[in-house]
Amino acid sequence: MLEGGILTDLDIKVDKKVIKAHRFILAKNSKVFYSMFQKDNLTELVMENNMTGETNINEIIIPNFTSKCVQAMLEFFYTGDINQIILENNVDELFVIAHKYQVAQLIYKCEVFMSTLIIGNICKKCQNMHVNS
DSSP states (O other): OTTTTTTOOEEEEETTEEEEEOHHHHHHHOHHHHHHTSGGGHHHHHHHTTOOOSSOOOEEEOOSSOHHHHHHHHHHHHHSOOOHHHHHHHHHHHHHHHHHTTOHHHHHHHHHHHHHHHHHHHHHHHHHHHHHO
């Protein structure tokens, strides 16, 4: 659904790239997006992102993140999973964006991956200490 752009109702602009998405999917997966799409918040969102329009959000600008990171978060929204290579190479940025948009399951996936890095580093240090002693 994400890649095909079928029945999308939202453009996400990031890094001079436009990603087509569905408001419902974003709202379902993120408390922040859910709050954004509430009628009471439309005026504030329009002003905050310099958008035009009175009653309908059809464009969101996401600054300070790469398009790869935003795309990975969106793929997580649609599939419930994240590409392991993308996670490994972008865990820091994914962790930050997951916190910003309050995506608990993505935060958890990042934390689990980061904990394996910590355990791996500790094991390497222990091996080095054993070899050097």
